[in-house]
Amino acid sequence: MAENSSSYAIEPPIDTRLNGAIRAFGGIEDGVIIVHGRSCCHADNFLYRVMTAGHNKIRLTGGGLRLRDISTGGHHKLSLSLLASYEQFKPSLIAILSTSVPLMMGDDVEGVILKLKKRIPVPIIHLPCPGHSKNASLGYDMAMSSLCNYMGEGDGHQNQRDINLIGLKSDNPFALSDLMELKRMLKDQGIVVNAVFTCDTFESLKKAPDAELNVVLGGEGIGLAKKMEDTFDVPYKVVSYPFGLRGSVEFLESIASALGIELDHRSIEIERERLKEKLERVYGFLEGIYNLKTAIVGESGRAFDLARFLNDELCLDVKLLAVTSANAETARRQDDDYFEHFLKVEDRLHLNEVAEPMNIELMFGSSLEVVFCKENNVPLTKLFYPTIDQVFISDYPLAGFRGVGNLTELVLNTVIDLNR
Amino acid sequence: MINTNAQVRARIYQPVAMLVHGIASMPAKNAGALMAVSGIKDAVPLIHGPPGCANLRQMNSFNVSNPVRLAPCTNLSEIDVVLGGETKLYRGIIDLYHRLHPALIVVIPTCPSDMMGDDFGGIVEKAKKEVGCEVIYSTGESIPGRPIGYHDVMCSVVEQLLLPKAPFPKTEKSVNLLNFPMDVNKNQFMDMIPILNEMGVKVNKICFYNTHLTDLYELPRAELNIVDFPSPWIERMRDHLGVDYLAASSFGSDPDSGNPFGIEGAARILLEIAERLGIKESAESVIEKKKEEAMENCVDLKEKLRGIRIAVLDGFSFGPAITLVSEFQMKLEAISYRSFFMKSHGMSDNAYNQLIEMDIEATRRYGCEPEVLRDPTPGQELEVFKDRGVQLVVCNGGIARYNEAGIRGFNGVKFFMQSMSIGFDSTRILAESVIEALNTPIKKYPLVNMIGKDVQEPNLIPHWKKLGVIWRTIAEGGDGGCLYG
Numbered sequence: 001m002a003e004n005s006s007s008y009a010i011e012p013p014i015d016t017r018l019n020g021a022i023r024a025f026g027g028i029e030d031g032v033i034i035v036h037g038r039s040c041c042h043a044d045n046f047l048y049r050v051m052t053a054g055h056n057k058i059r060l061t062g063g064g065l066r067l068r069d070i071s072t073g074g075h076h077k078l079s080l081s082l083l084a085s086y087e088q089f090k091p092s093l094i095a096i097l098s099t100s101v102p103l104m105m106g107d108d109v110e111g112v113i114l115k116l117k118k119r120i121p122v123p124i125i126h127l128p129c130p131g132h133s134k135n136a137s138l139g140y141d142m143a144m145s146s147l148c149n150y151m152g153e154g155d156g157h158q159n160q161r162d163i164n165l166i167g168l169k170s171d172n173p174f175a176l177s178d179l180m181e182l183k184r185m186l187k188d189q190g191i192v193v194n195a196v197f198t199c200d201t202f203e204s205l206k207k208a209p210d211a212e213l214n215v216v217l218g219g220e221g222i223g224l225a226k227k228m229e230d231t232f233d234v235p236y237k238v239v240s241y242p243f244g245l246r247g248s249v250e251f252l253e254s255i256a257s258a259l260g261i262e263l264d265h266r267s268i269e270i271e272r273e274r275l276k277e278k279l280e281r282v283y284g285f286l287e288g289i290y291n292l293k294t295a296i297v298g299e300s301g302r303a304f305d306l307a308r309f310l311n312d313e314l315c316l317d318v319k320l321l322a323v324t325s326a327n328a329e330t331a332r333r334q335d336d337d338y339f340e341h342f343l344k345v346e347d348r349l350h351l352n353e354v355a356e357p358m359n360i361e362l363m364f365g366s367s368l369e370v371v372f373c374k375e376n377n378v379p380l381t382k383l384f385y386p387t388i389d390q391v392f393i394s395d396y397p398l399a400g401f402r403g404v405g406n407l408t409e410l411v412l413n414t415v416i417d418l419n420r
Numbered sequence: 421m422i423n424t425n426a427q428v429r430a431r432i433y434q435p436v437a438m439l440v441h442g443i444a445s446m447p448a449k450n451a452g453a454l455m456a457v458s459g460i461k462d463a464v465p466l467i468h469g470p471p472g473c474a475n476l477r478q479m480n481s482f483n484v485s486n487p488v489r490l491a492p493c494t495n496l497s498e499i500d501v502v503l504g505g506e507t508k509l510y511r512g513i514i515d516l517y518h519r520l521h522p523a524l525i526v527v528i529p530t531c532p533s534d535m536m537g538d539d540f541g542g543i544v545e546k547a548k549k550e551v552g553c554e555v556i557y558s559t560g561e562s563i564p565g566r567p568i569g570y571h572d573v574m575c576s577v578v579e580q581l582l583l584p585k586a587p588f589p590k591t592e593k594s595v596n597l598l599n600f601p602m603d604v605n606k607n608q609f610m611d612m613i614p615i616l617n618e619m620g621v622k623v624n625k626i627c628f629y630n631t632h633l634t635d636l637y638e639l640p641r642a643e644l645n646i647v648d649f650p651s652p653w654i655e656r657m658r659d660h661l662g663v664d665y666l667a668a669s670s671f672g673s674d675p676d677s678g679n680p681f682g683i684e685g686a687a688r689i690l691l692e693i694a695e696r697l698g699i700k701e702s703a704e705s706v707i708e709k710k711k712e713e714a715m716e717n718c719v720d721l722k723e724k725l726r727g728i729r730i731a732v733l734d735g736f737s738f739g740p741a742i743t744l745v746s747e748f749q750m751k752l753e754a755i756s757y758r759s760f761f762m763k764s765h766g767m768s769d770n771a772y773n774q775l776i777e778m779d780i781e782a783t784r785r786y787g788c789e790p791e792v793l794r795d796p797t798p799g800q801e802l803e804v805f806k807d808r809g810v811q812l813v814v815c816n817g818g819i820a821r822y823n824e825a826g827i828r829g830f831n832g833v834k835f836f837m838q839s840m841s842i843g844f845d846s847t848r849i850l851a852e853s854v855i856e857a858l859n860t861p862i863k864k865y866p867l868v869n870m871i872g873k874d875v876q877e878p879n880l881i882p883h884w885k886k887l888g889v890i891w892r893t894i895a896e897g898g899d900g901g902c903l904y905g
Binding site for chain 2 (some may be wrong): 007008009010011012013014015016018020037038039040041042043044045046047048050051055056057058059060061062063067070077078079083088089099100101104129130131133134201269312349368369370372383386388
């Protein structure tokens with residue numbers, strides 16, 4: 001059942017083109033992002049970046065436009081920002097994301113790039129990202145697709161059993177651990193990860209066409225996969241984000257099938273046995289959480305697959321699946337049968353109004369669900385962006401085989417914690 | 421001293437707050453405006469702009485550790501940017517009222533709505549007739565002063581809420597105690613309240629402290645506003661509502677008359693209040709008695725602190741260091757100035773040098789001859805501190821570096837932000853906190869020291885410093901500063 005709101009005053013979820021583009025470019029380890037706009041646009045995004053990415057990984061600066069720049073134009077400050085960013089970080093790529101004010105002023109960003117081309121000998125990408133342009137997933141896709149123009153610097157032939165992962169967002173909770181786990185699972189099957197979009201260097205991303213297959217996680221970044229198929233003849237496969245045992249096996253099966261290889265079922269069996277032993281240790285609690293009324297609030301790319309794991313495998317009762325940012329897969333999946341109510345969140349106030357009467361007993365979301373959960377006395381597990389009040393430095397995957405035990409542990413600890 | 425959860429969070433977030441607030445970015449008008457609205461418990465903001473101007477607003481650079489609860493907006497689209505957003509604003513005010521039933525809606529403009537030229541005043545007047553609450557609109561950033569956006573909201577409170585209801589009856593011998601609407605600031609004047617009461621002064625309102633709309637209407641009843649710094653809305657209250665003000669702090673002026681902290685500072689401020697209210701004669705004896713009691717309470721503490729050698733980072737006159745030297749006779753051996761942070765906030769070389777000269781002059785007034793270090797390397801700084809036998813560094817973090825060299829640290833900025841209040845008791849609390857720092861075991865092998873730091877600014881990792889340099893280049897190279905949005 002799908003629901004929506006039609007209010008005039010809304011509390012919007014984080015779902016803008018700008019946010020999506022920042023998250024895509026932000027994962028390029030040797031890139032720099034310039035948010036060309038007023039201080040608000042830069043400061044807000046910078047703050048979220050600091051809170052969700054590693055403190056040593058923030059490569060985001062601003063255009064520093066002030067009121068007076070609105071009459072004179074922002075090209076001068078953009079030039080300063082470009083030159084200083086290049087000088088300080090010597091990046092391999094600079095992405096300029098123009099926000100409402102320079103776009104309304106008509107700043108000639110392309111002209112500035114051309115003027116500085118000799119002094120800054122690295123690719124500079126410009127994307128318009130005004131505040132009214134919604135859909136973070138689209139912004140993410142646009143940013144990723146723009147990278148396609150710089151690809152093709154590999155050895156010119158596709159390496160068999162090499163794949164690219166597309167749609168891994170490095171600022172999601174536990175994302176880096178997830179990546180390590182996926183690489184481990186794939187390695188056990190003799191599959192090598194070539195490039196990760198985006199949690200990689202620009203130099204590695206440029207060699208993406210060397211892979212035999214693009215694997216799109218949860219439908220995030222499908223535009224890049226389609227473009228690479230057209231340009232470099234690299235096929236793609238959209239797979240579920242591998243939450244749960246079933247999700248992990250399906251993930252491997254999909255990739256193996258697309259590559260035309262046989263899966264090594266022995267390694268999967270070993271993983272299954274390891275998990276069984278872990279689950280036996282908490283058997284009583286697994287019975288206890290059966291049909292716990294649950295809500296999930298998060299991005300489409302991971303929320304559906306988490307819901308499927310929680311409902312089908314952990315046996316919670318997923319009452320509400322609320323998607324804060326939709327992607328190309330959302331429409332196809334919103335009538336699936338592992339949740340009761342579907343909501344595309346346009347207004348967080350409306351989300352609260354929908355969730356409140358459901359008597360939710362456990363919520364999966366981000367730091368932005370804290371207020372609702374406190375006011376309604378609902379335990380909250382933070383697995384989605386933006387989680388700004390936790391750090392993630394341990395090796396603790398949520399995805400893949402190892403993720404099953406970890407997710408189970410997180411769920412149980414959240415609901416049985418006496419401190420809550 | 422009570423360590424609330426909010427204070428602990430604020431302490432943990434302090435280094436990050438420093439980075440996002442001045443070093444590598446500058447919070448702008450909406451952040452300041454939301455901070456002001458969040459101080460009024462039954463008010464809700466309505467950001468008139470596209471979702472991009474509102475969707476990240478739960479986090480606020482002014483108050484990183486404490487997210488804003490609500491940040492609704494009018495959800496302007498591309499079409500609205502061309503045709504105007506007045507209808508959405510009108511309907512948004514009515515919708516928000518019916519959904520949340522606030523006592524006050526504060527409309528906050530954004531860059532797009534400002535550039536579109538929407539008629540805020542006209543729409544707010546029209547919508548007010550349809551709702552059962554007050555509605556005001558902020559002017560965005562038309563009022564200069566930091567924090568930007570904050571002053572606009574508060575001036576709107578004065579001009580749109582209070583002025584139309586003037587004149588207000590006055591309560592004789594009464595004051596308002598006004599701080600910034602941040603958790604860490606709310607105790608700033610609390611220590612004064614019992615003494616003011618004893619002096620015969622009525623505390624009319626403490627703002628912001630569980631402040632509601634009805635409290636705002638009561639503000640003009642006071643004879644005097646007590647604030648830490650002067651600000652435009654306080655000046656408007658003086659000019660239009662006849663509530664004069666007393667600014668307790670005056671950063672950069674004479675350290676004796678500009679510092680409201682410590683026993684002497686508190687006595688001076690209380691006397692000034694009494695004088696302004698015309699009760700100097702009767703209040704003098706109360707203040708003197710309280711002052712003597714406070715000094716008596718500090719005798720033992722003074723004994724423990726006298727002669728202990730300290731070094732101070734980034735300034736002596738403003739903050740706890742001057743109190744430690746003037747009232748507890750701690751021995752100031754060195755001051756180390758690092759210019760990066762102040763200059764990141766737009767301070768010119770000239771102003772910075774003047775500040776240092778004034779600071780050094782102040783140390784001499786208290787009989788100190790400290791070694792003065794300007795932008796030393798961490799190695800040079802430690803060498804001087806060790807040579808001079810420094811036992812405690814009053815710093816703004818980075819204590820592990822001193823600990824490793826066998827020197828203890830006291831985070832003066834943290835104390836200043838969270839615990840330093842004007843009144844007699846805070847001096848005792850300061851002394852006890854410093855004694856606690858002196859008794860805290862030294863951390864012998866701090867993991868944090870494994871992390872490479874910048875040579876000029878050892879509280880920043882090189883990566884943060886680079887971001888800071890970029891931001892300063894834009895600010896200075898553009899037009900001399902990014903201080904005002």
